[in-house]
Amino acid sequence: MNIKPLLLSAAFAFSAQMIPMSASAEILAIGPHAKVLKKANLPTHGQSMKQVKKRFGPAQRIKVSKGKVTKRNPKITRWDYSGFSVYFENSHVIHSVVKR
Secondary structure, three states, X not given: OOOHHHHHHHHHHHHHHHOOOOOOOOEEEOXXXXXXEOHHHOXXXXXXXXXXXXXXXXXXXXXXXXXXXXXXXXXXXXXXXXXXXXXXXXXXXXXXXXXX
C-alpha cells in the first residue's frame, strides 16, 4: 500500500479547514429608531479620499495622526460624519465604523 497519497490527501483536508472563510453582514443599530445599515451605505475598503468626499460630502470633523510618518507607521486619518467614521491609511479607506 502506498502511503504518500493518503498523507497528501490528509494534509490537503487539514489545510482546507485552516483557510478563513469570508463573510458579509449587515449592521443592526439597536435603539428607539432601529434600522439596518448595509455595507453599501458606508465607504468601502480601498476607496480614495476623493471618492469618499464626492459621495458623502465633506466630513464634519477630521483628525490626523501625530508623529513621524514612516513605511511602518503610516499616516492615519479619521473623518467623522453624523452616523459613522471613516479611517484612512495615507489616502485610502481601511475601515468604516458606525456610531452608536
